[in-house]
Amino acid sequence: MNETTGTVHGSADEAVAVVGMAGRFPGAADTREFWRGLVDGVESVRRFSDTELASAGVPPERIASPTRVPRGADLADADLFDAGFFGITQRDAKLMDPQHRVFLTCAWQALEDAGLAPHAAGGPVGVFASTSLSTYLLANVLRSSEYADAALSYPVLLGNDKDFLATRVSYKLDLRGPSMSVQSACSSSLTAVHLACRALARGEVRAALAGGVSITFPQTSGYEYQEGGILSRDGHCRVFDASAAGTVKGNGCGVVVLKRLADALEDGDRIYAVVRGTAVNNDGSDKIGFTAPGPQGQQAVIREALEASGVPTSDIGYIETHGTGTAVGDPLELHALSAAYRAAGGPAPDCLIGSVKANVGHLDAAAGVTGLIKAALALYHQTVPRQINYDAPNPQLRLDRQPFDVPTESVPYPRATPLRAAAVSSFGLGGTNAHAVLQAPPAPTVPAAPAGATTAAEGTRGVRYPVVLSARDGAALAETARALRALVDGATPPAVRDIAYTLVTGRALLPVRHVFEAGNLEELRAGLDAAAAGDLSPAGPADEGWAHGPALKVDLPGHPLRPERHWIEPDTRTATPTTPT
Template sequence: MTAAPDPDWRETDVAVVGIACRFPGATGPDAFWSMIAEGRRGIGELTPEDMAEAGAGPARLADPALVPAAGILWDADRFDSAFFGYSARETAVMDPQQRMFLEAAWHALDDTGHDPERFPGHVGIYAGQTVGTHRTPDSSVFLGTSADLLMAADDKDFLPTRAAYKLGLTGPAFAVQAACSTSLVAVHVACRALAAGDCDLALAGGVSWSPWRRQGYLRRAGGVWSADGYVRCFDRDASGFVSGDGLGIVALRRLADARADGDRIYAVIMGSAVNNDGNDKLSYAAPGVPGQQAVIEAALRDAAVAPDSIGYVEAHGTATALGDAIEVTALTRAYRAAGATGRGTCRLGSVKANIGHADAAAGVAGFIKAALMVRHGRIPPTPDA
């Protein structure tokens, strides 16, 4: 939850002082904002050649259920290994997600204007990634590579510690894994760490990349995948989502510290909450109204803001009939329980309409969009289908 600058901030408020991101159709925060502000899509159509090169066989390409669409980061294989002190062999075995995240962590710190070696405090990092899918079992490049090196190059647990080691970060380095809420939970955990004094500047985010996305997807009736490659969040014609690559990191500081040092502040986090709905839902994979309502109410209480003062909600927005309806119901009930009068206007949107569902990076994608909206003072349009 973000809000524009105001003289009455609380000591517990957290400032967003740096951003680094790479999403389909946009490399960097400026390009990302331009795409969002103009209502453009980063989701693209895949050619038969694209899909065949990614491993799609003739049967898949001929399947009438194949939808040739995805949000792709085409330059994920590019990495300045010499800059980070890696050999060609080390780079070859490393999951591209870990390479991308390391570069983005450097850019996020650079965006803050703070050098970790000179920063008067500890810098922490909280992040997660999608399971690695880049390696083929018969790839000769991995012959003779030790099991320990392969695990460190791939395993989710090593994502934040790799960045901490290469960038000299002495605060906590925690791997956060919570499926598609991973990177948003990482932001919440980082805010709590700042409040507790565990660190004085925190990087939080996530990354998701897979070569399998370049094969398109097989859409089945009643499934969660879009019928035509478009993500129509909160639309009566919504038919599901499209998978997408993504990477996002935000740098956070206690607001008082950021203001004292004259940091550029994109937005301010006034409150957050996290929970789980347990078994109070139709199935393991289904969303539930009570759990979502409860966490929204908790976030509003933590932020101590009136619901009528909120003009926009960046939602999960999977563009599925069940998911979107439950999310709107939970938001409506939570806002009413918190005292919303219904006299104001609150717009609703989701960045998935632009870039698709970025799995472990989905939450931070929406968070960065919201922070940039606050920074620029604009509510952008939803891309046309």
């Protein structure tokens, strides 16, 4: 029997809003590129050249081996990092696992996307983070002559051990809530989301960062195919397909920012989706082996999340499955999914299912949050992306008897029949299962003004808003001003009030600051042009926070980063095996 821990978010007071996100994925430098790739049906798994394989340390005889599969989904620029921005020395940056560097950067960018500045968060911010084993430590650091015998030294441990992933983010970004690494194989990051939701429900935090990262080095070594193993024989992940034969390792990072829905609405946050219920359990010994999937456990965790959510299953029109593309795992998962949803009343008619692993590979510790980001964006954009590498259904799925369908083209939803809710599954090797139920975001509405407060309409004569620019140095401030100028020159620029509100309450206070006032777009453009040109005098009014009534957080350009290469080359190189979990 499985015991499941569920988090109830069914009421408006307990629901959790996804208010920010950031990520880096194969073929996508951010979540916008990631979403476009999904909608366009892009497969970011690629073939590695013999030169890339050799550079990764694969011996010539293995390159020529018929069992060598020279494919994978690598992450561009994983060796680059803006150490100076985060106050990290060159030496420590080189020693640090790129997984930690990428996660720290994405955490910062997710807070920017959420318009959440630690000094203005209104309470503690927690961090719940997951990462894979540090193959950089094994393949690079310990294979260099300088650090060959330094595996247990503090500089090496602090830069590479899983224990320090979340706490480094809290330290560098000045976040005061609970900070912990969450590890349950490839269900880790969705389990991290579950724990973050529980912390929010208990009132431990005002907001939380949750996510995961997985980058295996060397990235371009490919892998050895083994009959009956989890890895694909042809280097493609064909989820639900009749020719499904395994998954492919992917590399990437995803982070979401979560707040209680009531707080997000009060703060005027941009909401991607609403988490209504999450659940986590373990299969226990109710399966044929430690690494085998447990259908009973999967079914139990799905039912618990559905019950916790309070969302009618008939509203759920899309489910992002764990979907590894294995001939055995996919049918077991789908049958458990079908049983759980039918027991709860059945999903929406023509409910669609998919798996992002076909696009970007299996992201291990980052797999669950990547699925969550995809589902949240599907609700936000009211579109379900097409499932690639799917031609004919695996007969073992018995799709003709299931209440689900696989979209072969991206499906936009009309306003008359919107996509109301979606769900996400993530199942870890070793039996820890996670499921989450999401609802579409509420329509953006300016928060109600406090009792006795007065507000003025945009453009009202005499109403001027403080525009606060904050950056690491003068050059970065000028670049920030130019990026904002480009935004307001767009076809549908945000309101000046909302831009000012987001800058005041949603950006960290960095060393170089400039403040000016603007009451309309013309004044805003003039002030930004002056800042971009370096004309920062006369100084504007001091930054005293926001005192101009309710406003909305809007999507603004983030602080410019200057990534540089920080890398330890091994003296001896041997390709590290890659086995997704």
